[in-house]
Amino acid sequence: MAVSLDGIAALPLSSADQEFREELQTWLAEHLVGDFAGQADRGGPDDDDNWELRREWERELGAGNWLGLSWPLEYGGRSASMTQEIVFAMEYARAGAPPRAAFHGESLMAPTALAHGTDEQKTRLLLPMSRSEVVWCQGYSEPDAGSDLANISTKAVREGDVWVINGQKIWTTFAHHADWIFAIVRTEAGSARHDGLSYMLIPLDQPGVRVVPIRTMLGDSGFNEVFFDHARTSATNVLGQEGDGWSAAMTTLGHERATSVLNYQFSFAREMGYLQTLARSRGALADPVLRDRIVDSYIGLEIMAYNNLRSLTTALQQGKFGPEASIGKYYWSRWHQEFTEVAMDVLGPDALLGTNWGTGPDSTAETMRRSFIRARAETIYAGSSEIQKNIISERVLKMPREPKGTGR
Template identity: 75%
Template sequence: MKDLSTELPLTAVDIEFRDELRAWLSDHLTDDFRDQHRRGGPDDDDNWELRRLWEKQLAAGHWLGLSWPAEYGGRNATMTQEIVFAMEYARAGAPPRAAFHGETLMAPTALHYGTTEQKQRLLPPMARAELVWCQGYSEPNAGSDLANISTRARLDGNEWIVTGQKIWTTFAQHADWIFAIVRTEAGSARHAGLSYLLIPLDQPGVRVVPIRTMLGDSGFNEVFFDEARTGIDNVLGVPGDGWKAAMTTLGHERATSVLGYQFSFRREMADLRELAKKRGATADPVLRDRLVDSMIGLDIMGYNNLRTLSTALKEGQFGPEASIGKYYWSKWHQEFTELAMDILGSDGWLSADWASGPDRASEALRRSFVRARAETIYAGATEIQKNIISERVLGLPREPKV
């Protein structure tokens, strides 16, 4: 696997951080934790209890909340060190993360918009791997058109009363809390009147319904709120002005949180190259050309990601350029997994469950193929990413409103 960390401007402190991490991963990725990267993607709950145990290991090693201030349980790590962590984590084949929604999506938003009291209350439990969060954005009529949110909340004394529905909520069946975008101003429309609300899930008025996928898992869920309650102090940012906080979360989802995905693609590429050699697929000039083209595309992805992150390092935040990475990697991965199925031949038609197939690499690639069908939809559909890139990055005229 190509070492993209050599392309980063690593200081002596960064190199020391990397070496410490490599040693820790070597010592702890043993026994049942080995090869778990093949046992499911970031959005399914395969082998959940083992993944939670691994999360506790990460917490004990002080590897959660790396960039957070020390008073909130972090290491004050730099963004460069976060990138190094993502690279080394994927390289080592560590298990898919169980609590990434809280640490990589909600926590950066809390650090930016939260009060000191909120940060002290919310962040340390995540650094100790005590809580699991899920993300409540999409609704049946508000997916790519996120501003069409209809879930609402009204104040009743010192509590918000929440009514509505969220869908495609990853790990809601395991989560303790949900961070949700809800409409808190009656009569408001589109981006106005929305709030970034934190809601406990273990209470009357909350019902979680699993959505079974083609892979046989239930990582996705519907969440129904029927006058569920949460405290008045569980709003990040200004009530009614939650769109800004929501976009901060999405910026991290499209950039930092997908680092692990992108570097893990290199492991899939290594598996596919080995399978192609074993099956004689490299003798086919068409398949060989597609494989080489995919390898080049993977390098382009890596360099584009480094460019985006370098810009964020200079400016201190993620801009709309993060949509370039989301558009590119989701499209590339769909094409890559289609190539994998062509190389697998008849084995590609086997069930995608873990028990079937001639070897684990081919089983993992089949699961990856099924998961990749949705990658151009979640975290912002391809059409939305193209609009953001054209309007906010290239400065082209806005799409006419219908």
Template identity: 80%
Template sequence: MVIDISESSALPLSKSDLEFRDELRTWLDENLVGDFAGQAERGGPDDDDNWELRREWERLLGRSGWLGLSWPEEYGGRGAAMTQEIVFAMEYAKAGAPPRAAFHGESLMAPTALSLGTHEQKSRLLLPMSKSEIVWCQGYSEPGAGSDLANVSTRAVRDGDEWVVNGQKIWTTFAHHADWIFAIVRTEPGSNRHSGLSYMLIPLDQPGVTVVPIRTMLGDSGFNEVYFDDARTTVDNILGEPGDGWQAAMTTLGHERATSVLNYQFSFRREMNDLLGIASKRGGLDDPALKDRLVDSYIGLQIMGYNNLRTLTTALEKGKFGPEASIGKYYWSKWHQEFTDLAMDVLGPDALLATEWGSGPDSASESMRRAFVRARAESIYAGSSEIQKNIISERLLKMPREPKRSAQ
């Protein structure tokens, strides 16, 4: 038994949305061929497997006008409606297109630039991204500032028309491929916590920047450490006002926890279909316990979809993403970890095989093993589950704040 989960009946589509969907389907059919075909599992949001092919595909998307869909046309977009962005994510995953290589720029930094940037900044930053000419990475975490982002110590001092940057960022996805980094740095001497931070854009190809890849259990080096030693960027490379970086950082995180989840949601649908296919072939559906867990996982995926639509609707009504986005982040990371645990039980002895591509017995099994390893970190990045639960309890449910722990 395989359940068809390729469509979302909860999404009302207008005539223009349907025309957009048909245009996209035709384009994918015509272009998702040759080396681009069958690459949906080769890479992910935090590993750089198959990178060069993914970059080539990304440039094709840009040349064909599929990047920055909701951006104004003057900045290289289409001015598309939110429903069309959802349709794009749905159809893209359904078609099995390669994982995105420019996620951090288009989905995280660009919305912040649209919200806080000047006209000059929007033109300068977004137009190259709309053609996939520039790759961005995100510089938030530090050795002493992970989920506690307000504890960043990377600093920048103004020197004439430039900022001089010193410090270190870690777990910086795709930094070794990126041209630029958007980073939270401390620009007011003596400031602490949320004050005195700035949202700074820094070119990586310059003296004073060292990128050191971190090899992961999957064998790739998607994560990196980035060291700044008197690196420089011009004064016009701050989004918002200097010292107001916390507001800009929260704008980015709101989009990371909300709109970007669409890519995960629909890729999870593909994974669900793959796992149901494996279970059907291997007799897993004959096991009552496994069958119950598969049904429960499917129901959880449907709940995820409805909740994401609710979050997006609330954001459209308010004109911004609020703490509601934390519900989606907490839910999908927990769901996916449980789902990949289930996948390992369905695979049985094959779950013990290596995670490298070509390790057998088939690509679907290899993909599930890699997803299991990758999912271990999903309750940490983009804000740990503990942080998300605090945000939900304090800012949505209005419960008392968690007491601060005194230093021992």
């Protein structure tokens, strides 16, 4: 039951796609060497382990023009097709390249800038990202606004040509490494819920910003609290219309729930290979119950691949990522939690060893232990599973809205 990345993403490739693939394979073979080699499992989307090397690798990608693939040429991209983006994710995972450090800017803020920004903003924001010169983080969640994102209370007041921001964001991934934060803030006094919000870009290196790391179970500080105390940003740093930030925010969330599945899908395929290796070496395949659960996990990964392709096809037809993206987010987060639980049962007592590199005799087992802990949060971030189910039922299946104020 070998895992093949080709089998997971079997796509009909045009001659241009095949040429793109061969160029990428050649570039990775030439550049993924030395310190960059063998780092595929060091870090993740909310784990800043191995950060400096990952940033150096991002600069290498930028120099090779592999950042912002789908962006227009004038903004530093390649005008790549969706198929080519899938090919990139597949080959990147197959080569075992380091986890990406620029996800929040390239995959979340940039598509929002392309959809809602002015020509001046697109040029100003995207060109530096295409060269990996700036790191972004996402300022959505607050102590009283997590899954209920419309409850945002961070405020900004216009003073001439600047906005003055006061409030707090939490669970802000990589804020302690970032240069800028894209945040949803309330810019209309007296507004409530979805109204009166603006999508604002705020520099973090200023006196009015304080970043406080949050230590996780893995021992890192990928998450942070960000406090704004009369922080300032230019009036030109609002994407979209002032007061209509909810629309821009939904564009970001659509991409977070949809495009990120490619990177997850192929990293999960690599983890499936690790699990099979561990199961064989530890005799777990002799246990019929464990063997059945491993097969079920494999089938689930194949289902994920086909569902992802269906979602991406729908997005191409509609010209945007719609509520269907929630199907993929709900599926992969639950699948990965169950998958890593199977891995812990395969490890047996070794599942209780440490999660820092070098704490156990088997680096593959260490990788799976860290993956198990990271997976606990996956059904929460980017919208909890409960929120995803509401979106799917109400906006995809057109079922009646959930009653409000029922006390449930």
